Amino acid sequence: MIEPGLYNYWLCVILMMTGLYVVMAKGNLVKKVIGLNLFQVSVIMLYVTMGKVEGGTAPIVVEGAPDTIYSNPLPHVLMLTAIVVGVATTALALSFVVRIHEDYGTIEEGDIAAMEEGR
Amino acid sequence: MSLFAQLASLTVQAGNGAHHSDAQHAAQHAAQHAAQQAVNWSEHLPALQIALPLLAAPLCVLLRRARLAWGLAMLVSAGALAISLTLLGRVLALGEGGAISYHLGGWQPPWGIEYRIDALNAFVLVIVTGISTVVMAATPRSLESELPRERHYLYYAAYLLCMTGLAGITITGDAFNIFVFLEISSLSAYALISMGRTRRAVTSAYQYLVMGTIGGTFLLLGIGLLYMVTGTLNIADLSERLALVGANRTVLVALACIVAGVSIKLALFPLHVWLPNAYTYAPAVVTAFLAATATKVAYYVLVRFVFSVFGTPLAFDELHLDALLLPLAILAMFGASLVAIYQADVKRMLAWSSVAQIGYMVLGLALANESGLTGGLVHLFNHALMKSGLFLVMACFALRLGSTRLEDLAGVGHRMPLTFGAFVLGGLSLIGVPMTAGFVSKWYLVRGALEAGMWPLAAAILLSSLLAVAYIWRVVEVAWFREPATGDLRRAPLSILVPAWILLLGTLYFGLHTSFTVGTASAAARLLLGGTP
Numbered sequence: 001m002i003e004p005g006l007y008n009y010w011l012c013v014i015l016m017m018t019g020l021y022v023v024m025a026k027g028n029l030v031k032k033v034i035g036l037n038l039f040q041v042s043v044i045m046l047y048v049t050m051g052k053v054e055g056g057t058a059p060i061v062v063e064g065a066p067d068t069i070y071s072n073p074l075p076h077v078l079m080l081t082a083i084v085v086g087v088a089t090t091a092l093a094l095s096f097v098v099r100i101h102e103d104y105g106t107i108e109e110g111d112i113a114a115m116e117e118g119r
Numbered sequence: 120m121s122l123f124a125q126l127a128s129l130t131v132q133a134g135n136g137a138h139h140s141d142a143q144h145a146a147q148h149a150a151q152h153a154a155q156q157a158v159n160w161s162e163h164l165p166a167l168q169i170a171l172p173l174l175a176a177p178l179c180v181l182l183r184r185a186r187l188a189w190g191l192a193m194l195v196s197a198g199a200l201a202i203s204l205t206l207l208g209r210v211l212a213l214g215e216g217g218a219i220s221y222h223l224g225g226w227q228p229p230w231g232i233e234y235r236i237d238a239l240n241a242f243v244l245v246i247v248t249g250i251s252t253v254v255m256a257a258t259p260r261s262l263e264s265e266l267p268r269e270r271h272y273l274y275y276a277a278y279l280l281c282m283t284g285l286a287g288i289t290i291t292g293d294a295f296n297i298f299v300f301l302e303i304s305s306l307s308a309y310a311l312i313s314m315g316r317t318r319r320a321v322t323s324a325y326q327y328l329v330m331g332t333i334g335g336t337f338l339l340l341g342i343g344l345l346y347m348v349t350g351t352l353n354i355a356d357l358s359e360r361l362a363l364v365g366a367n368r369t370v371l372v373a374l375a376c377i378v379a380g381v382s383i384k385l386a387l388f389p390l391h392v393w394l395p396n397a398y399t400y401a402p403a404v405v406t407a408f409l410a411a412t413a414t415k416v417a418y419y420v421l422v423r424f425v426f427s428v429f430g431t432p433l434a435f436d437e438l439h440l441d442a443l444l445l446p447l448a449i450l451a452m453f454g455a456s457l458v459a460i461y462q463a464d465v466k467r468m469l470a471w472s473s474v475a476q477i478g479y480m481v482l483g484l485a486l487a488n489e490s491g492l493t494g495g496l497v498h499l500f501n502h503a504l505m506k507s508g509l510f511l512v513m514a515c516f517a518l519r520l521g522s523t524r525l526e527d528l529a530g531v532g533h534r535m536p537l538t539f540g541a542f543v544l545g546g547l548s549l550i551g552v553p554m555t556a557g558f559v560s561k562w563y564l565v566r567g568a569l570e571a572g573m574w575p576l577a578a579a580i581l582l583s584s585l586l587a588v589a590y591i592w593r594v595v596e597v598a599w600f601r602e603p604a605t606g607d608l609r610r611a612p613l614s615i616l617v618p619a620w621i622l623l624l625g626t627l628y629f630g631l632h633t634s635f636t637v638g639t640a641s642a643a644a645r646l647l648l649g650g651t652p
Contacts, residue, residue: 002347020333023333025463026310029325032329036329036332036504039333039336040332040336041341041615043336043339044645046340046343047343050343050346050347075343075346078295078604081295081299082298082339085299085302087162088302088306089302089306089328091327092309092327093325093330093332096309096313096321096325096328097325099313099321100258100321100322100325102320103318103321104318109276112322116319
């Protein structure tokens with residue numbers, strides 16, 4: 001059913017949908033951030049997977065072996081940046097959650113909405 | 120691809136220069152090098168456009184004093200404006216279809232990162248840096264009432280980072296670079312919004328962060344799929360190779376991911392949920408800045424991907440993007456305008472009106488003919504002017520009345536005539552009354568709709584303008600014909616009033632002298648519809 005070469009892509013899709021579901025379905029602001037992280041990580045995995053070349057080795061030139069197959073290093077390098085972006089986003093999101101907790105005393109989306117409407 | 124990689128490549132380049140000079144030629148080479156360095160400043164303007172604000176941002180943090188940080192930010196902002204005007208002049212001097220290509224660190228384009236400036240993004244750069252400069256002039260006075268003075272330096276740092284990101288998205292010719300700059304601008308925008316006075320500001324910023332990150336990640340996903348198919352990230356290279364690949368499923372999914380991701384940042388109708396809250400609860404000057412730049416740059420990204428990367432045959436003939444975007448644009452025009460009519464807070468009303476105006480711009484894109492696209496791009500410019508002007512007027516009200524709620528504006532037309540006069544001028548332009556800038560863009564949109572043979576669409580544009588009359592009139596009625604509250608009200612501070620008037624007189628000027636806006640926009644539209652950049 002699933003071709004062995006596509007195994008990783010299926011995992012990416014599953015992870016991606018899990019992440020999106022958590023972001024949308026959970027009312028807890030921290031859980032939402034976790035969902036967001038899952039979603040981002042799935043894309044990072046997708047990039048890393050596409051850089052893999054079958055039988056490829058680390059992309060460092062092997063002297064005297066012109067036929068060596070190398071993996072594509074570019075997607076990996078790109079993902080270093082994406083990971084940094086993810087860390088920054090998570091940090092900022094969590095700092096917002098801390099401030100929301102200070103102001104409202106709760107981090108449940110429903111409670112916050114109720115407090116705003118109740119004013 | 121990343122900023123780090125860019126910096127690294129710059130250092131590598133510098134290293135190569137040093138390595139090159141052998142012992143016997145050292146002195147000679149050094150002299151040549153110095154001479155080269157001396158002339159090269161003007162060649163490196165595209166890099167400076169990004170590097171200046173990027174380096175100034177941490178300097179603002181080090182300076183600490185609000186005055187000093189503001190002075191630096193103002194200087195850098197004005198410098199960036201001067202650079203982008205110079206670049207626009209150079210691009211237009213190259214004639215139709217001309218572009219400046221700048222290779223970061225001297226690496227050749229398909230491998231290295233290219234900054235590519237053509238008529239389209241030179242135009243958007245001028246908007247971003249211009250609005251940033253004008254709003255920056257109004258910032259200190261307005262911010263005093265919203266943020267403790269000892270935290271102002273952080274505001275200026277975030278502001279400069281946001282401008283760097285927006286200018287970077289615009290200037291770069293590399294798809295992954297767009298994502299990186301998008302995240303830089305978004306992260307700083309979230310921080311700016313959270314600096315608002317009420318606790319709602321933080322929840323709005325959080326909501327925007329969640330949606331914005333989903334949008335950014337979808338864009339990343341789309342770019343990754345394009346890379347899978349073509350093996351390149353350079354936009355010019357991408358478009359050439361995609362034309363050869365044709366419409367297979369991966370390309371289709373890539374287009375879907377990119378359009379969905381960018382539409383979130385653009386606040387296209389069903390994905391606009393973050394915008395009204397963010398604009399309402401952000402500090403007044405942040406709203407004036409973001410409303411005029413962030414969504415506009417997102418529109419630019421959408422235009423760039425649809426026309427330059429995918430190209431009209433792929434995006435419209437094979438994948439029928441117009442069938443998706445046209446209904447959404449019309450829904451935005453009517454739906455958001457209707458919601459705007461029922462808002463109790465004028466700032467929020469203007470935010471909803473922004474969602475509607477984005478509908479007009481997307482309509483221009485979906486028409487995919489020269490007049491329509493020209494209309495969309497001209498509206499990008501005109502709407503930036505009027506919305507940031509109007510939000511600066513809101514900053515005046517917030518400062519003097521302590522509120523922007525409609526009921527608090529009763530009689531304000533008599534108490535603050537100059538400020539409210541500016542509002543009326545902006546409102547007329549928003550409606551699209553002849554002789555204002557709003558009329559010019561709607562004129563081209565209507566022409567585009569007629570050229571496409573869709574006259575009901577032309578009627579829809581005119582009808583939805585009537586909704587704008589309704590929501591602007593509500594404010595005018597309350598402000599002029601209601602009994603004013605008693606008590607003396609001081610005139611709005613000149614440092615906010617003058618920038619607001621500059622922007623709104625600008626809408627009047629560009630309503631009468633259309634050669635700059637329409638000339639540049641139609642050149643850009645021809646370039647986009649002509650295929651590869």
